[in-house]
Amino acid sequence: MSRFVIVTATVLGLALGAVGSAQAADAKQVYDFYCAQCHGVNGDGKGINVTKDFATDPRNFTVAADMEKRSDEDIRGVIKDGGPSISKSPLMPPWGSTLTAAEVDGLLAYIRKLCNCKAK
């Protein structure tokens, strides 16, 4: 009986883990496709578009001290409505009509993973 419970729990755990990592992979794909062009593949704000003409420094997602200051709602909002929605640069454009709500949530989780931080 106990063996059955352990096996069931393990299988269930593996299945849940697989679902979790599939979501993480999706968020990475969404990030790489839309965000990395400015925020960099590693999230350090050094994307290919950031030349001497780029009028702002794209957010470096790996700096926890900065990212802790942003609430989850701020991050969702800036992804959907662009930089000016939080008085930041319009070089961060609005993605609200491009991304689904689930994709925005996935990006939020991915960005929180990059900074390894939560909102304070």
Next chain:
Amino acid sequence: MRLLAVTVSLGTALLVMTATPGYAAGGDAIFKKSCASCHYTDGPAKEKTIADQLAKKGPELWYAGSKFKKDWLVAWLQNPKPIRSLKYNSLTEANKGDHPKQSAGDAAATADFLMGLTSPEVKAGVIAAKASPQAKAIFGKKMPCGGCHEYSEKGEVRGGKSGPSLVGASKRLNPDWVYAYLANIKVFKPVRDMPDFASVLNPKDLEGVAAYVATFE
């Protein structure tokens, strides 16, 4: 007499038939043989997911006749210099500039074929080149297109690299297509790394930006 008239008419018809479609059909065949492994021409857009877009080896061309200017296309196919400094779909690998070159004859025939591929979304003769202060402000500051696209300012190339370069856009792009693309981007590219600006700019502003891009040398 009647026989003569019929013969002349038939002869004329035959001449017309051999002069026009024969050329375009050649372009179709050349395209299938040399280009179709990287570019698709049967619209509407097929991409539904990011993976679909990433699986493509080159841009879709099903609306090429609405997008490009023919003289540019004929010249480019013979001397294909990169329009984007990075490889297609990549943010890290350089564009090697290894797009196949065509002979003058093949380029003319291929361009003839491509110019026949149009989208009903693109209304002809609406946008004329014009650099208005409003459009300049949108392009430069309000919704900064230069963040992702290169452009030339006083002879110097500026701007980002993730999007196709807009240097020389006046010669390359049909301004009516640029407007249609900005106004209804999902029809042309359902999955792309450019935002949908029609959700935040009104049609007049989009017209202004298309007209401004049409002045780019």
